[in-house]
Amino acid sequence: MNIVLFAHPLFIGHASMPRYTQWLVDGMTARGHRVQVWMPEPHVHNLPVPTRFKKWMGYIDQYLLFPRWVRRHMAAQPADTLYVFSDHALGPWVPLAAAQPHVIHCHDLLAQQSALGQVPQNPVSATGRVYQRYIRSGYTQGRVFIAISRKTEQELRTFIGPAPESHVVYNGVNPRFHPAADIEGQRAALGRQLGIDLSRGFVLHVGVNTWYKNRPGVLEIYDRWRHGAPAEALPLLMVGPPPPPALAERHAASPNAADVHFLTGISDEVLVALYGVATVFLFPSIAEGFGWPIAEAMAAGCPVITTDAAPMTEVAGEAGFYIPPMDAPMSGGASWASRSAEVVDQVVALSPEARRDAIAHGFEQVRRFDSEAALDRIEAIYRKTLAAQSAT
Incomplete structure (x- = not known):
């Protein structure tokens, strides 16, 4: 043909x-x-x-x-x-x-x-x-x-x-996305390369500045999570293009600005490594056609938090941890960011056994995307x- x-x-x-x-x-x-x-x-x-x-x-x-x-x-x-x-x-x-x-x-x-x-x-x-x-x-x-x-x-x-x-x-999903063989060692190596302390783990987001990727929402969730004084105050790594002015201003005003790192122009090799050693992948997209990063993160052995709406639910399936869509009505006076931050806290605090189970479910789900x-x-x-x- x-x-x-x-x-x-x-x-x-x-x-x-x-x-x-x-x-x-x-x-x-x-x-x-x-x-x-x-x-x-x-x-x-x-x-x-x-x-x-x-x-x-x-x-x-x-x-x-x-x-x-x-x-x-x-x-x-x-x-x-x-x-x-x-x-x-x-x-x-x-x-x-x-x-x-x-x-x-x-x-x-x-x-x-x-x-x-x-x-x-x-x-x-x-x-x-x-x-x-x-x-x-x-x-x-x-x-x-x-x-x-x-x-x-x-x-x-x-x-x-x-x-x-x-x-x-x-x-x-490209087979290059795979779990890390040595999480502690790889975190240390990436930390030296990027100039960031990753030894305790980190929250990861991958996306561009298009409105539906909701990068401002990532910062909003992260700040709300940090406001709750979590036991593990992990840094946030945002992989993608440089932030536009509005997002840069939002970042500068954040009380956690020193722990938020925008990573631009990184290699595919570094991206694969980041997926493989992140504590959690946060993907609060408003809309998608598919949501490729969800599958990539699961293939690399990283638990995924994403929006409870299609097609994100199609990709993450029962392996995902879900937050409400931004426009969903909240009960009890809670905000979208606070509800989402609760899910971040839940995933970060998983026991070793529960984390292994979550990763295994992700591997099973991602087989659909061979x-x-x-x-x-x-x-x-x-x-x-x-x-x-x-x-x-």
Whole structure:
């Protein structure tokens, strides 16, 4: 099978999508398929213009120049070609291959829902609403979709209706995420490398500054937990990009600012090591398409605290420790942060036996997200789609 994989251009700076695309490339190549990655090049984007115009220059590359390039190259593709869109947000290009065998991967519909006013936490500008409508007009012409969670598939159906074919294939967890062989030794080594005392353990969060990752909520929970004078006043490590001004100000005002560390630009090796020796992984996301870090933490033997809402509950299952969603009504006058802090205290205070049980449940749960099994399932959908659409 010849797979043409449409991907987001690198110049827009996505973090997770290039990783997902490469996972598909490596997996399908290993299964004997020919894989080409088609993405716009920054011809206009790289012109010396003020920063505020860069996005618009990128749109010229993506939606004017790239489609012309695609049309020229499609004519040279062999008969066994399947066109794969690595993200439904590439919708403007879907009409180029709508008449050909194709599959569209769908990760989350948050931007689409926000543009329709369905997500009050994320208001969208008038131009943003037009852009999301442009994306929707493209991907709704698709015929076969793969969603990364049942929650995402349910939301997708509200946009595409009942007719197109859809499947759920959970993300696969990279086998590099594994438990630490020597927790004390690895904590000491990481502490020296990062310049932080990690000997007693730490609370870990991994995420970017996107609103739904709820990084301010992480700080709020941590401060409330520390206010309760826990026996183990562990530091908080927040892995991701530098905090934006509002979050940096929130951090500076925290009474525990000296114990909160933003780690930016760390290697995958260090990230794996951090997962493997953290006391607890705190992931109070407001929404997700899947929630990859939850599975990564469980695979590395770290207990997970996350939001009691889909798809976080799909990923963590019975192995997770749950906090209420931020908008959930609280009884007894308690705040969201105080209820969440109680769960942090519960997990940090687990007995050695209870902690071993929690980790074992995490290992059992994460077997659902075997990377090779996921790729096998995706390959089967690709083959079926190519055969069915080629026959019509």
